[in-house]
Amino acid sequence: MRKILIFFFTSLIFFISACSHEKEMQNDYMFEDYHRGDKIVLNNINGGSKTLIRTEKGFVVQGEEDKVLMIDFFGTFCAPCKEEALSLSKLWKNNADKFIIIGLTHFEDVSDEAVKKFANDYGAYYFLSNNSKNDRIIAQILKDINYQSMEQLPFKVVMKNGIYQSLSDYWNNNAPTNFYLGKIPTELMQQDLNRIYREK
Numbered sequence: 001m002r003k004i005l006i007f008f009f010t011s012l013i014f015f016i017s018a019c020s021h022e023k024e025m026q027n028d029y030m031f032e033d034y035h036r037g038d039k040i041v042l043n044n045i046n047g048g049s050k051t052l053i054r055t056e057k058g059f060v061v062q063g064e065e066d067k068v069l070m071i072d073f074f075g076t077f078c079a080p081c082k083e084e085a086l087s088l089s090k091l092w093k094n095n096a097d098k099f100i101i102i103g104l105t106h107f108e109d110v111s112d113e114a115v116k117k118f119a120n121d122y123g124a125y126y127f128l129s130n131n132s133k134n135d136r137i138i139a140q141i142l143k144d145i146n147y148q149s150m151e152q153l154p155f156k157v158v159m160k161n162g163i164y165q166s167l168s169d170y171w172n173n174n175a176p177t178n179f180y181l182g183k184i185p186t187e188l189m190q191q192d193l194n195r196i197y198r199e200k
Contacts, residue, residue, distance in 0.1 A: 031139045040137065042102065042129040045115045050102065050127060052137070055162025057144050059137075061100055065161070068099045068196055073106040073138055073155040076118040080183035081154045086123030087186040093125075095193060101126040104134040106153060145178045156180040158196065165196050 034040070034054040039062065043049045051062040061069055072088065074081040092101045103126060105115060115130045141157055145164055157179050158165045168174040168191070170184050180189070 031136050033143070034136075034140050040133055042127075042131055042133065045112045045119065045128045045130050048127075050100075052102075053162075058159045058162040058164055060159070060162045061102075064100060066098070068095075068165075068193060069159045070099070070101045071137075071141065071157055071159075072101060072103045073151075073153055074103050075105065075107050075153050076110055076114055077108060078153040082118070082122045084154065084183045084186075085119075089123050089125040091186050091189060091193075094190075098197060099193060103128040104138060105130045106134060106138055106155075107151075147179065152181060154180075154182065156184075158192070160196055160199075165192075167192050 036054055036056055038054040040052040040054075041049055042052065050064075052059045053062050053065075059069065059071070061067065088101060088103075092099060103124065105128070110130065112130050115128055118124060119128055142151070145157065158167060164178050166176045167178060167180055168188055169177040170188055171181070174188070
């Protein structure tokens with residue numbers, strides 16, 4: 001029993017140390033801030049491209065500035081990302097006239113073919129970018145919203161007119177927050193979108 005307890009506490013200390021180290025690495029990650037008017041061209045793994053334009057403290061999509069923009073950080077290895085991909089596709093399809101989803105690969109270095117396989121296997125038919133610029137965009141977004149916790153996937157933010165929108169925290173009685181963390185019911189995201197559409 002004593003050996004089991006020692007193993008448990010040793011493992012716990014190692015886990016806490018690893019998380020703290022990852023947090024330090026995250027804090028130490030330096031990047032050059034985007035400036036208002038900067039343009040970032042992102043290629044879709046299935047062809048085509050979209051250009052993000054930096055606003056005062058957010059982003060819009062060139063030529064689709066009037067649409068609500070959701071940016072989703074995901075990984076092809078991430079189980080919740082796989083589970084929600086088809087639901088996100090349906091959310092995008094049901095709102096396509098006023099809504100865009102851009103998925104950015106994160107925490108991995110994979111080929112476009114691997115991302116295409118993820119899309120085909122799990123029904124991710126929205127815009128997916130597997131680009132070296134993704135990490136800088138993600139770092140900028142986390143800085144914009146002053147996110148201080150450990151990063152987890154999937155992670156989403158929503159912008160309207162280049163401004164981050166208030167969202168419902170599914171894990172905290174739908175309290176206001178500015179991001180979705182983890183797999184979130186599509187119905188809740190649709191409710192938030194309906195409210196955001198109505199607001200000026």
